[in-house]
Amino acid sequence: MNITVFCSAYSLDARYTAPAAEFARLLGEAGHTLVWGGSHAGLMGLLADGVKEAGGRLVGISVELLAHKTYEGADELVMTADLAERKAQLLARADAVVVLVGGLGTLDEVTEVLELKKHALHDKPVVVLDTEGFYAGLRTQLERMDQEGFLPRSLAELITFAATPAEAFARLDRAS
């Protein structure tokens, strides 16, 4: 499977990096392909290293303005003209989308994927690995949208939350 992962471009504390490394190992050992932003920066680089070391493939979707941060050693590298084109490619290449801890870039990517899913423009699984309850606030906000009639389909159809790398990985298996 091609698994698109959104995650932080920053170097983080071990309580965030360890579950990301574990998820990378699971992906690689299963022979999946990681599709990601194509950078060596922070958690993105750690993830790519882990998938590669465990035997997986890497497809990087980079963007002109961040070309200097490109990961060397991807099996395939796509250079896009702008962030919008990159987001479109990250989704187009995915069989499923996984969200690890991240900042505004990650939030931008996941909200776009959810908005497109809301409009039935795709139906790919979206799984959040909610390490350390990092996404508790986002989850609460989404649940309120669901409960108070702001969503055209149930939240459970749009996105699922996993507490551990193994749980996130198992959800991908069910998606294949």
Ligand SMILES: C/C(=C\CNc1ncnc2c1ncn2[C@@H]1O[C@H](COP(=O)(O)O)[C@@H](O)[C@H]1O)CO
């Ligand atoms: C860390 C720095 C620059 C590197 N920046 C990025 N490189 C590649 N991809 C990026 C970068 N910034 C955002 N992205 C995309 O958004 C997600 C990460 O953003 P976040 O704000 O860190 O969550 C990630 O999924 C990428 O696709 C500065 O030296």
